[in-house]
Amino acid sequence: MPVKVGDTIDPEATRRRILKVSERIFYDRGIGAVGVAEIARAAVASKASIYKNFGSKEGLVEATLEYRSGRVHEWLANSTAAAESGRDRILRVFDLLLEWFQSDDFHGCAMVSAAAEERVTGGAATRLARQHLQKYRDFLSTELAHAGFPDASERAQQLLILIEGATTVSAIDHDPAAAQVARRVAAQILGQAHAT
Amino acid sequence: MPVKVGDTIDPEATRRRILKVSERIFYDRGIGAVGVAEIARAAVASKASIYKNFGSKEGLVEATLEYRSGRVHEWLANSTAAAESGRDRILRVFDLLLEWFQSDDFHGCAMVSAAAEERVTGGAATRLARQHLQKYRDFLSTELAHAGFPDASERAQQLLILIEGATTVSAIDHDPAAAQVARRVAAQILGQAHAT
DNA sequence: AAGGGATAGTACCGTTTGGTACCATCTAAC
DNA sequence: GTTAGATGGTACCAAACGGTACTATCCCTT
Numbered sequence: 001m002p003v004k005v006g007d008t009i010d011p012e013a014t015r016r017r018i019l020k021v022s023e024r025i026f027y028d029r030g031i032g033a034v035g036v037a038e039i040a041r042a043a044v045a046s047k048a049s050i051y052k053n054f055g056s057k058e059g060l061v062e063a064t065l066e067y068r069s070g071r072v073h074e075w076l077a078n079s080t081a082a083a084e085s086g087r088d089r090i091l092r093v094f095d096l097l098l099e100w101f102q103s104d105d106f107h108g109c110a111m112v113s114a115a116a117e118e119r120v121t122g123g124a125a126t127r128l129a130r131q132h133l134q135k136y137r138d139f140l141s142t143e144l145a146h147a148g149f150p151d152a153s154e155r156a157q158q159l160l161i162l163i164e165g166a167t168t169v170s171a172i173d174h175d176p177a178a179a180q181v182a183r184r185v186a187a188q189i190l191g192q193a194h195a196t
Numbered sequence: 197m198p199v200k201v202g203d204t205i206d207p208e209a210t211r212r213r214i215l216k217v218s219e220r221i222f223y224d225r226g227i228g229a230v231g232v233a234e235i236a237r238a239a240v241a242s243k244a245s246i247y248k249n250f251g252s253k254e255g256l257v258e259a260t261l262e263y264r265s266g267r268v269h270e271w272l273a274n275s276t277a278a279a280e281s282g283r284d285r286i287l288r289v290f291d292l293l294l295e296w297f298q299s300d301d302f303h304g305c306a307m308v309s310a311a312a313e314e315r316v317t318g319g320a321a322t323r324l325a326r327q328h329l330q331k332y333r334d335f336l337s338t339e340l341a342h343a344g345f346p347d348a349s350e351r352a353q354q355l356l357i358l359i360e361g362a363t364t365v366s367a368i369d370h371d372p373a374a375a376q377v378a379r380r381v382a383a384q385i386l387g388q389a390h391a392t
Numbered sequence: 393a394a395g396g397g398a399t400a401g402t403a404c405c406g407t408t409t410g411g412t413a414c415c416a417t418c419t420a421a422c
Numbered sequence: 423g424t425t426a427g428a429t430g431g432t433a434c435c436a437a438a439c440g441g442t443a444c445t446a447t448c449c450c451t452t
Contacts, residue, residue: 035409048431107315120225161362168361169329169357181350181357185357244442248398252441
């Protein structure tokens, strides 16, 4: 059938509906393993709408990853804002990781997984994953500088390595505690030459 | 044609030839993105030989990942054996990571990438990746205990998180220096409550 | 010398996939 | 009202893939 009775015709809503569904499905089952038809079915959209909005499957994947990355960093910013100091905001990240790792459908960082699946280094997924990591570094670096740490750039990279390492190990081992192990190392990094 | 003139008929050699080729191709281009026919062509083998030896593409992937994991840990053991202390053998791992990250075709840990591509948590790739990480932990834990560190298990997990995090970040950013950043954190972990 | 096992190469099949075309029908603007 | 754009659903196509079957040829054992 054409358009459901009572539906508001809203191109922007259609686009968002597709993105929300593709975010979940691509994350759960992989990008190569899921066809456009399945996304359309799950989003209660037509393939025509997908190709009209995103041009190709690659375009849909790119838009989905951008959407995902934005949501992650929004969640990060909102969930750390309450902490009082830069040091606390950074350590809070590792508590958030633990919560994330404990969720049933967790199996790694969507951005990194997408880049791993699309091995070609010049691809869109790798570029977006790189931007994703850079946003992490920017966040960490800002908080470190704000807290008065010297070598904010070096320490931000150290913390990012801990974050990504904990994510990978936790996903492979199904062991959320990797977040706590990483947190202890982070506390050590933040412990010395500290803080305002 | 059937068999090349002058070739020795050696089933074991055929199997190894296929594995060597599939290791490289699967790592370079991904598992889902490469067909069995291409592996056969590159290995100068027939699809029949592949299916006779491995039963299915999944069987080939599984054998390839086992082969890969074995080679990595062999290389790790051989390349660290010369160091004098357990502490040095562990830090040497991070020097080896730097070398690895600097190679042109590096783009992450093959085991982790395979597990990321096959999202289903019960799959063979995830199981093999888990064994791969466990072998890392066993190595680190043994060296830590041998060097007289307390909490060898906790520290081994910390170091593994650094190793995997550096691998991921370096692959995404094309920045081999992540190995050196991780090494500095490792030295910090190994620095206190030290060593024999 | 003779037979059997292994092999590379090719052709083939059913299925899935990305992408396009078309249709029927609804909403929104005027 | 009437028109135009947007939409869900379906059918369709060419290409690619996993897997099987077959053939022609070579090596190794007896």
